[in-house]
Each structure stands twice: as structure tokens, then as C-alpha cells.
Amino acid sequence: MNKLILYAAILAAGIAAPFVFPNYTTQVSVLWVMVLLALTWDMQGGQMGYNSLGNIFFFGLGMYVSAVVQVGLFQPVAEYMDSSSLEVFTFTPAEYWTGLVLGIPAGGIFCAIAAIPMGFIFFGLRGPYFAIGTLAVAVAAGELFSTWEWVGAGSGVTMPSFPHHPDLAKLSFYFMNFVLAVACFGTLAWLYSTRFGIAINAIRDDEQKAEGMGLHTTRYKCVNWSIAAFFLGMSGAVFGNLVGFIDPREVAFATITFGIFMVVMPLLGGKGTLWGPVVGAFIFHTFKEATWTYLLGWQWVALGGLIILIVVYFQDGIMGWLMRTKPEWFGIRVEGREREMQEARAMEAAE
């Protein structure tokens, strides 16, 4: 019952936010992107024990796939992406929306498919090798896309411009991000309650035993990554349209910004829990946005410092800390020492 009220309150707040604070629509919109990034990272890092540093790869890939679909349906891609040409390409509203509606799922599906062969290669790597290998993929993708002429090389892609009023653009992208984050949360909440969730937790706790019990660990790991990639790809597609301009290194494959944020947020909130990444994303993003304007160029340094601080001194995260100090909030009955002593005393008194 309490849970239902909580869910309803968050949903209502999410729907009302852009109308109550119209000036902050974009910031809140990015918050939902952050929530999704944190949740999908936690699928591997928290629930399955595979700490990826390169999940941002799917985010950027989805962005590019969607851009190519949106442009390619109606215009020649190579000419559109060529930054030196002065030709202006325009999209009618119908074309724009068709492109968007087809481009976003295309980004998601493409990433979901790409994740499976990648999983077969990378999930053999363990521990830090997996982290560095995936990081290398993300960095390599950024470098390759910034030399690939067909998708605009280093000068990036300017997305088709929104055909209606800019306020409407903000609102529509806000709701796309919101719906994606909620859908992702719902899917994960359901997944973690099924056999799948138990299986990936078993992989985290002891992979060899899990394999010994007859789990097809590689299959589970690939499916897990594929689901994460699906949401990441769609989110990337929306984010590309929201920003309006795709820079291969700074926006799409932003390894040292979004790529590391999505690791730090679940850590801050408490990895391996359903709510941890969400809480972490809320706090991290709020902190980032609140301090952004006052730090004048030093914000990245401060953010790096915050990352070190979280990783070094607060790795349990908020949910982990709460679970340790207030286990009864999570329905965990602890046969506490005080309680036992009280009971013992009561027994003595009764005798």
C-alpha cells in the first residue's frame, strides 16, 4: 500500500514537473536520462557483478543509428552529414515525426542485437579486464566515429530541427525520457523478481557454482547486456534529438562524463538494489546542476573529486548504508541483541 502511494507520487511529480517548473524542463529531462543510465549500468555492475566502464558505447551507438535512420529515410545521408556543403536540408513535420518514431526503436533494437556478439567476446573477461576492455570499446568507438566521413566525422551530426515551437520540443523530449526511464524501471523491477534476477545474482555471487548448478551463464549475461543496451540505445536516440547536435566524443561516446557518471550514480545510491541507482541519480544530478553555475570552469575538477570521494569513502552507497543501519525498513527481521535481552529480562521478571 505504502509502495503504491510512493509510486503514484513519483509518477505524478514526474508528469507535473515540466508544468510546475517550466524553466527547468531540460534539467529534469536529463535527470530521467541519468536515472536510466544508472539503472542499466546496475544491471551488470550491481546485479551481475560485471563492472562495465563502456556501457556508454550503446548510448552513443543508439544516437548515431537513430540519426542515420531519421536522415536516411528522406535525404541522402552522406550529403546531409557533409559539413562543408552549404546545402540546407529541411524536414516536413510529418517526415520529422516518422523519422523520430522509427529512429528511436531502431537505435534500441540495433544496440540490443549488437550487444549479443559483443557479450560473447567480452564476458569471458573477468574483473578489471572486463572493465578496461569495455572502456576501450567506448573510446575506440568515439575515435572511429570521429574519423568516419559518412556520419560527419569529427564535426558531428546536426540533427533535423524540431518542426514546431521549441517549448513543445522540450516537452515532448521530456516525456520521451520520462516514459523511457519509467519503462526501464518497471522492466527491471519485474525482471529482478523473476528467475532471471535470481540467476544473474547467482552469477555475481559465484559464477562457477552457478555454472555448476546448470545455469547457462553466458546466455544470461548476454541477454542481460542486450536488455541494458536496448534501453541505452533508445535513451541515446532521444538524447541526441534533445541536444540537437551529436559530437562523437563529447555527446555520443562521452567516456569521461556520462560514461563515468553512470557508474558513480549507482555506487552513490547503493549498487545491487533496485532503488539505489534511482536515488543516486537524483542526488548526483541535483548536486551537479546546483553547483554547476558557481564553480566557473572548476566544475569538472569538483566532479572528479566527488567521484573519488564516493568511490573511496562511501562505496556501500545510501541504500547499503540504510540497509545496514535500519534493516527493519526493508522488512528484514533482525534478531537484535537488545530485543533478546529485553525478552530475557521479561522472562526473568515473569518467573
Add this chain to the structure above:
Amino acid sequence: MLDNINILVQAPVFNLALIIDGLLIGAVYALMAYGLALVWGVMNVKNLAQGGFVMAGGYICWWAGQNGIHPLIGLVLAAAVMWGFGYVIFKIVVRQVLDRDLFTSLLATFGVAIVTEQILNILFTSDTRSINLGYDSWVLFGGAVNLPVQKVGAFVLAAILATALALFMKHSRMGQAIRATAQNPRAARVMGIDTERVYAFTYSLNAAICGASGALVAMIWLIQPFYGLAYAIRAFVIVTMAGLGNLPGVIVAGFGMGVIEQYGGFVLGAAYQQAIVVGLLVIVLVIRLMQAQMKREVVQ
């Protein structure tokens, strides 16, 4: 791309130019990879801040040069400053994560890398820099190979540093203590080695090595705050290829890395150089993985 390969086949002397360039920069790669191998072997920390340290060293030397200090003294200065920086980073970050799981130390050093690179970006802007001493070039093979004296000097310096380091590790008390700790920390403690001090010393030494390598990179190549990550990945590739505690292997892998990069850059275009580095990492990791799997099958 085929045109470029054609050039190499038609005029073999170009191969020589590429190999020489690759060896020059490869010496520096080997030097900083050796630093990583030290830290990795002694305290099992995969230091992603390596590249940030290299760039910081390069900028210190460059800045000294701007203020009229000869880069040779600048190199020593870079090593000294980075020694101190490494010590501070060890005390406040690395020391705290030594006993935790490996991902924590990886992430913490990644954070250090971000902070270092961002500070460099604020202090020195994101323009590429290099140190130019205005020495001549030797022209060999009728103009096909152009060999700047400065680069050769940097190569010799790298070789001297590496030799000094190897001798230090072999013969000094501290070097022996470091190797003992790498082999078995508990036994080293029992024997009266202050492993705590050894850890601090090793990490600082690694930072100093990186600082010196950075100064050499600035002489041979270019420095830019955000090139750091690629250097960290290079060091990682070299150590993974060579294996820990394998100094000859690290040197050979470092040279190999330099040469492969030069060839790749020439054949595919200079823009692909960074992509080649990370591509190599993926290949090396996959090869190691396949080796491990083969071993497992043999055991079965």
C-alpha cells in the same frame, strides 16, 4: 589506403622511417609501461591515472621551458614534482582502496585521471604543445629519413632512465624490498620490510617515472590534457602483452606498440592512431582470453 601500402612496397626506405619513428616513441611507452607494471605487480592496482601523470609531467617540463629552464632540468623537475604528487595521491586515494576489490581501485584511479586532466586543461588550455629545442635534423638515405637530433636525444634519455631503474630494482635495498613485496607481501612483512612504506615508495616512483616519460613525450611528440587516457590504455596494453615483472618483455612490447602505431597511422591515416591503440587492447585481451580458455580445456 591501398595507395599508402603501395608506397611502402615501392619505396622500402619509407618503412625504415616509420620503424625509426616507432622505436623512438616506443622507448617512452616502454618506460611508462614499466611504471605501471611496478604498481600493478607490487600492490595490484591497475593505475588508470598513468596517462594523466604522463601529461602532467609533460606540461611541467614544457612550462619550465617557457620560463627559460632547459628541458633536461625540466625533466628532473617534472619527475620530482610528480613524485610528490604521486605520494599525496597514494596517501589520500590509493592507500584507502588497496584492500578493496579491484574495480574500486580502477575507478578511483580513473577519478584521479579525470581530476588531473581537467586541472591541466584549466591551467594550460586544450591546445597541443611540444618542446622544440631548435636542434638540427640528420638527413639519412637521401632525404627519405629525417631524424631530428632532439628525438634521438630523448630516446637516449629514455634508455638511460630505464637502465638506471633496472639497476636500482636489482641492487638497491629499496629495490629488493619492492621485489620481495611483489612476490609475497606477508612474507616480506615477516622479514621486517615496512610494506606500507614500500607501497608509498612504489606509487611515488611510478608517478616520477610517468613525469619523466611525459617530458620525453613532449620532446618527441605532442602533449594535450586529454591524450592522457590513450597513454593509460597504451601502458595497459603493453603490460598485458608482456606480463608482469617481465622487463625485457615490456621493452619489446613498447617498441612493438610504437611501430604498429606508426604503420597503422601511415596506412589508415593519422586520425586512426588512437583507435588503433584501443583496438590493439581489445585484440590483446581477446588473445589472452583464448589462451586462458585453451589452458582450461587442457586441464579438463
